[in-house]
Amino acid sequence: MPVGPIELLIDPWSSGIDRRALLEVLLLGCVCGPLSFWVKSYRLAYPSESLAHGLLPGLVLGALAGAPLLLGAGAGVAVAAVAVALAGRDERIGSDTATAVVVSGAFGLGVLLALRPEAPTRLQELLFGDPLGVTDTDLAAAGGLVLVGGAALLLLHRPLVAVAFDRASAGAAGLAPGKVRVALLLVLAAAVAVAVQGLGSLLVLAVLAAPAAAVGDRASTPGRAMAAGAAVAAGAGVVGIYSSFHLGGAAGASVALALCAAAAVGGLRDGVRRRGRPGPTAA
Amino acid sequence: MSAAVTVEDAAVGYGGPPVLAGVTFSAGRGTSVCVLGPNGGGKTTLFRAMMGQLPLSGGRLWVDGRPAYVAQSGHARLDFPVSGLDVALMGTLGGRWWLPARKADRERASDALRRVGLADRAGIRFGELSGGQRQRVLIARALVQDSAVLLFDEPLAGIDPTSAETIGAVFAELRAEGRTLLVSSHDVEGALAFDAVLCLNGSQVAYGHPNEVLDRQALQDTYGSELIVLPGGGDGEPRHAVAVQHHDH
Numbered sequence: 001m002p003v004g005p006i007e008l009l010i011d012p013w014s015s016g017i018d019r020r021a022l023l024e025v026l027l028l029g030c031v032c033g034p035l036s037f038w039v040k041s042y043r044l045a046y047p048s049e050s051l052a053h054g055l056l057p058g059l060v061l062g063a064l065a066g067a068p069l070l071l072g073a074g075a076g077v078a079v080a081a082v083a084v085a086l087a088g089r090d091e092r093i094g095s096d097t098a099t100a101v102v103v104s105g106a107f108g109l110g111v112l113l114a115l116r117p118e119a120p121t122r123l124q125e126l127l128f129g130d131p132l133g134v135t136d137t138d139l140a141a142a143g144g145l146v147l148v149g150g151a152a153l154l155l156l157h158r159p160l161v162a163v164a165f166d167r168a169s170a171g172a173a174g175l176a177p178g179k180v181r182v183a184l185l186l187v188l189a190a191a192v193a194v195a196v197q198g199l200g201s202l203l204v205l206a207v208l209a210a211p212a213a214a215v216g217d218r219a220s221t222p223g224r225a226m227a228a229g230a231a232v233a234a235g236a237g238v239v240g241i242y243s244s245f246h247l248g249g250a251a252g253a254s255v256a257l258a259l260c261a262a263a264a265v266g267g268l269r270d271g272v273r274r275r276g277r278p279g280p281t282a283a
Numbered sequence: 284m285s286a287a288v289t290v291e292d293a294a295v296g297y298g299g300p301p302v303l304a305g306v307t308f309s310a311g312r313g314t315s316v317c318v319l320g321p322n323g324g325g326k327t328t329l330f331r332a333m334m335g336q337l338p339l340s341g342g343r344l345w346v347d348g349r350p351a352y353v354a355q356s357g358h359a360r361l362d363f364p365v366s367g368l369d370v371a372l373m374g375t376l377g378g379r380w381w382l383p384a385r386k387a388d389r390e391r392a393s394d395a396l397r398r399v400g401l402a403d404r405a406g407i408r409f410g411e412l413s414g415g416q417r418q419r420v421l422i423a424r425a426l427v428q429d430s431a432v433l434l435f436d437e438p439l440a441g442i443d444p445t446s447a448e449t450i451g452a453v454f455a456e457l458r459a460e461g462r463t464l465l466v467s468s469h470d471v472e473g474a475l476a477f478d479a480v481l482c483l484n485g486s487q488v489a490y491g492h493p494n495e496v497l498d499r500q501a502l503q504d505t506y507g508s509e510l511i512v513l514p515g516g517g518d519g520e521p522r523h524a525v526a527v528q529h530h531d532h
Binding site: 041155156158159161162164165166167168169170171172173174175217219220221222224225 | 334336349350351352353354358359360362363364365366369370373374376377378380381383384408409421424428434
């Protein structure tokens with residue numbers, strides 16, 4: 001019997017597994033979409049990727065110890081953040097190179113641990129995530145991230161705007177640009193630790209970078225850019241789960257691809273718009 | 284006249300040897316000081332020390348309250364989605380940064396934009412304004428801070444005559460209100476309009492009234508080979524001098 005459009009929309013919600021997956025991507029989208037605007041504004045895509053990859057040993061050790069993955073991810077992201085911060089001080093070879101070496105080493109260590117025979121969790125779930133496998137605890141963690149991360153972004157909003165716009169003058173206005181950046185990194189680390197449950201160490205970056213790329217420079221205020229990022233992240237997440245449900249693909253990869261497709265469409269749209277727009281007035 | 288800025292034999296660096304040393308001057312309330320010097324001569328370093336962003340490695344420095352600072356407009360991001368009013372509102376962030384802007388804050392920001400002649404451009408995105416208008420918005424942000432001392436880093440560089448005229452009028456108003464202005468510049472001719480001139484080139488070359496300070500020797504010590512002196516000055520002194528500067532922004 002052919003499936004109608006109503007069934008196409010309703011069916012994923014009738015399965016408990018897919019319902020949880022949909023809730024997970026909606027919750028993550030509410031935080032990671034807005035956060036992606038700041039990742040773009042503060043040029044934190046590379047540090048985000050470093051945190052996501054560098055936490056793998058913690059994630060695997062947590063799994064080996066039978067602890068909740070969130071605990072392992074939290075410890076892993078803390079160690080990765082310290083290691084990345086220390087590596088960034090290496091002036092001999094430059095912070096980017098030092099960070100790349102440290103993160104690659106941590107990632108390799110994580111893979112080595114995950115491939116041990118006694119490792120209970122499959123490596124691919126840690127690397128690529130499994131939104132269909134999220135538990136009630138994972139959903140509670142995502143809900144907590146929405147509350148705490150959302151509150152942090154709300155409180156930090158004006159300093160984040162001022163420092164992103166003009167770091168030199170923000171300091172003179174009484175703000176501490178370095179502390180503002182550290183506060184943002186803490187929110188980012190928390191988001192990575194929670195989102196990695198569903199999207200894995202390799203694909204989590206998609207939800208932290210792609211929404212802002214999809215929104216581009218169309219939004220007239222940071223608040224609107226963040227709201228649009230949330231809509232894109234949640235929408236692409238739902239599209240990914242739906243396509244996984246109906247087409248049978250891997251759910252995590254489907255979500256990541258939907259996010260990147262949104263970013264590609266946004267990039268094309270902005271490119272076309274820029275070609276037809278005059279620049280700012282001279283002088 | 285009481286001083287709003289007092290500097291005594293100050294030396295400032297970035298962790299290594301001082302890049303600026305031997306600076307001694309005092310600026311009274313309601314006065315304007317033009318800070319002349321080549322790129323790398325120490326103008327921005329002095330301002331950063333006055334803001335407390337760089338510690339002194341020697342000497343003393345006292346400023347009346349937290350100074351407002353207007354960086355070169357090239358430091359501000361043109362692709363960031365903020366309006367002129369949003370930028371002016373950033374001047375209210377000093378005390379209660381975690382709360383949304385109040386109605387009173389918005390009124391102060393709107394007043395500041397009105398003072399710089401941009402009341403009708405308040406809602407326009409910063410990056411879509413002209414270079415001169417952007418500079419005026421940044422000045423409006425400093426006005427909102429209501430500081431006794433204001434530091435301007437090359438505010439007139441490369442802007443249109445209308446904006447330059449408006450900024451000049453705002454400077455006069457600020458002086459009349461008893462505020463002290465320190466304005467870095469490469470415009471030797473324009474420095475004649477200030478109450479005092481401070482010449483820096485790694486150390487203090489000269490400080491005093493422009494007519495007493497801006498002689499050939501002081502200018503050569505300040506700018507060296509970057510200086511072109513044009514004819515036209517009286518009493519054998521250069522009055523038309525151009526400092527050749529190469530900006531990287």
